[in-house]
Amino acid sequence: MKRREFLKIAGISTILGLGGMSVVNELRKGSLEAAQYAPDPKTMAAKRWAMVIDMKKFKTADDYQKCVDVCHSVHNVPDIPDPKREIKWLWPEMFVHAFPAQEDLYLSEHYKHMPFLVTCNHCANPPCVRVCPTKATFKRMSDGIVMMDMHRCIGCRFCMAACPYGARSFNWQDPRPFIKRELNPEFPTRMKGVVEKCTFCYERLAKGLMPACVEASNGALIFGDVTEPNSEIRKVLNSNFTIRRRPELGTGPSVYYIIGGNEHA
Amino acid sequence: MLEKALTGSKTYWAWIFFLLAIIGVGFLCYLRQFSVGLGITGMSRDVSWGFYISQFTFLVGIAASGVMVVLPYYLHNYKAFGKITILGEFLAISAVIMCMLFIFVDMGQPLRVLNVILHPTFNSVMFYDMVVLSGYLLLNVLIGWTTLGAERKGIAPPKWVKPFIILSICWAPSIHTVTAFLYAGLPGRHFWLSAIMAARFLASAFASGPALLLILAFIIRRFTKFDPGKEAIQTLGKIVTYFMIANVFFLGLELFTAFYSQIPGHMHSFVYLYAGLEGYSKLVPLMWLSSILAVVALGLLVFPQIRRNETALAIAAIAVFFSLWIDKGFGLVIGGFIPNPFERVTEYWPTLPEFSISLAVWAFGFLVLTVLYKIAVSVKEQSGGEAVH
Amino acid sequence: MYNGGKIFIGLIIFVGLLILPFYLSMGKAIAKPDPKVDTPVIKQMAVKQCVESKDFMKTAHMQMLNDWRDSVVREGNRLYTAADGKSYDMSLQNTCMKCHSNKKQFCDECHNFVAVKPYCWDCHLMPKEGA
Known part of the structure; x- marks a missing residue:
């Protein structure tokens, strides 16, 4: 055998060997005993979670700041002063920024400066999930929550380009030095190089708890299963006119806004 | 054949070490990025892709453009390109390597x-981008190496490469189409959400790639005994001309749709790029420079009398290359992020480390290109430049 | 053979580099890792039993943690039923580290010995030691 041929055969068999190994590993994975894993019976189940944000009930800056603070503190979200590096899960935006296509020269000052809480819309048809090359962000089949698997994210930021709501933040650096408040010992932080966003408090739902912002909102945020005709959220949707952010894109956002009446009107 | 890259003039080695030095500096910056995070770049929550991804996008075009010399030679038996197909294939190899490195550093x-x-995620365009890029790299390595090896021995290339060549010809437009799809399928990014995106990408690729090849051909003729040939150079010039016209035309189509429809979202990015938005105008001088270069290039290219003058052609090629480099390797990606989904403007400019890393990737690409071209040219110098048919 | 001399010099340098680490650590006694399981919580346990048997945990804890994290994050499962029928909340931070609150003497002891650096702690909070 010539040296050249030997090298060829050695090279090809190495590639085949490695390839074969990954196939074997993949097959073995499926044989693990799935029966050992089960959801917590306390878990709150729904076919599709959704949230209504009732702007009538947000009277003062304090009202929405409470929601933001509780969210950012239970999830160990850092406070990064540089807006370019900011990490945000839930935050207020003025009407013109939250609903840019609805801009109107004659919109009342009251609405113009109303701080709308914005967050991940947990879309029915999420573009971020469509573009993610590793399924690190995915839609939970059970309840429609758009999840983040921080263990799998490669930090390509395709999802940030795809999200029409600006809901995603990237860790441009190690976030830990920027977490000024007391850490929540039950929840992890994130590491540099991964994307994060609101997850509708999936970790609290699993314990039978409402999302933290909903709990802190004094009824201004209504959370529930929109597929359930008798749920509170459906009653609210039936009795109020609501709008969603950029529904024309076909993403099917699950966050609704009640603008409500104006006391000056 | 590699041994041919190990012997060379002083200029050759000086160039190699110059590239290695740039790579070294960039590598040190990358080590810092690796430990600190992408925060050392100018990217932000709003402009979440920057120089790296825009360079990647531009270079996919350069890689795809190899087909512009391969196709006429193999499908139309256009003999004048026989000497330079290998230059196109090797340019494609180094461009794909740069693409991969730019993705990696991002x-x-x-x-x-x-x-x-x-x-593997079959609904993600990025998955397909990875598949087509690695496939294209393999195809070009296989074809380039085999045909050049045959030429060195003075024999015709083996018959089995022909199907691979045909495949690579079909494959080339696909890599740039898929890259355009990274952008063209995102709801809410009006600047990119355009059906003509892939066509625009291909037009600019088939102008900028052959323009670079022209520049390289002039350099090779100056520094080596290998002459790519007057006819091949003139034909490349024609290719650049037609695709540059197509590219400017496509840009015009985008401008018409945006500004005649008057839909704010469609106009905003263009306004930001060419006039500035809400007082932010960092990219305006660059974009106008790109436009001026395009006009100058077209002025030189469209008239055959001027184009036939090789100095004018060289100037035009440089103008085309830099015009499109600014347009696609900067404006297109950054412009798509401005304004952000809240209609706020966050500007972007690469930082020094980010720039050094990018420069190092380019230097690495040129190192690969230099070595490959050195081999190709050494073989050509021996065989007299003509491949055996 | 062409360049025989150069090849042999190369080979000698290669073999030398290969055996260097073995040579350097020859005859040195290296302390065996000794992970401590004497945290207050474990001390109070009547039956000192981890989620699974000690042998299983020793060899397969990394695999188990990988499976747990996928099951929790991706499938929404929270409970793990062990071989003995007991049920546990699948959580590194809230289950494992509640007993093994001594990361330095427990996790790091072996991880350092075999020079592996799991990145769990880049995100997951380690318990406050000495508490």
């Missing part, structure tokens, strides 16, 4: 990059 978690293969 990863937030580079060590997890194999997750793309470990968890």
